[in-house]
Amino acid sequence: MRFSANLGFLFTDPALPDAIRAAARAGFNAVECHFPYAVPVAEVAAALAETGLPMLSLNTSPGDRARGEFGLAALPGREPQARAGIAQALDYAAATGTGAVHVMAGISHGAAGAEAAFRANLAHACDLAAARGITILIEPLNPRDVPGYHLASLDHALRIVAALDRPNLKILFDCYHMQITGGDLLTRFRAARDRIGHIQFAGVPDRAEPDRGEVDFRWLLSEFAAEGWTRPFGAEYRPRGDIAAGLGWLSDWRGG
């Protein structure tokens, strides 16, 4: 069983290169991040090379968070900014050997033209990414945490992936969001298995360490592995307190 530290939520105190080093010391096998763009790409690449950890994924720019933006790809009329963000993310991914870019849909509130804009921007992203061997991810986010987010269900993500029919377009199956939007995690994972490119997890409902709450991750992740999932699972949770003190779940997996 391999695990990736999501550096958007874990090890957020040090700058990103030192967060990568901290994740390696803590025993993670990989890292992933949210928005690395303020950090010189050479520093991130150097930390990855030094630790030997791969960076699995990063997100496109969310836009202006102060104005409530959380992604641009499904915002009609914002195509130039959305595509600039896609180009920026692909450049950063290529320079760091990152295998996947999560194209963030954004808070569309179901506006007219949002779905068409999202699909056109995703097709554009897939074309650019394919030339660089990069996977494009889309991630349904639960509407309680992100009201009005354009992509809020697994079924919607599956419809988009089927309609666009690009081999490098996959779904980010975040167990936290999936549990809140319907549960039935193993059955829904099995049904979507061929379309899934990455898995994340966190305790539900508190989005903290995956060692308590309504999902038994020791059981669930073992079942995913039994289904043939071999990639690292992305730990995307907000620690209840001290990060190190909360890593018992990781040492339990490692056998103490």
Ligand SMILES: O=C(O)C(=O)[C@@H](O)CO
């Ligand atoms: O919020 C999540 O869940 C994520 O994975 C972030 O990358 C934002 O979409």
Ligand SMILES: [Mg+2]
């Ligand atoms: Mg997630």
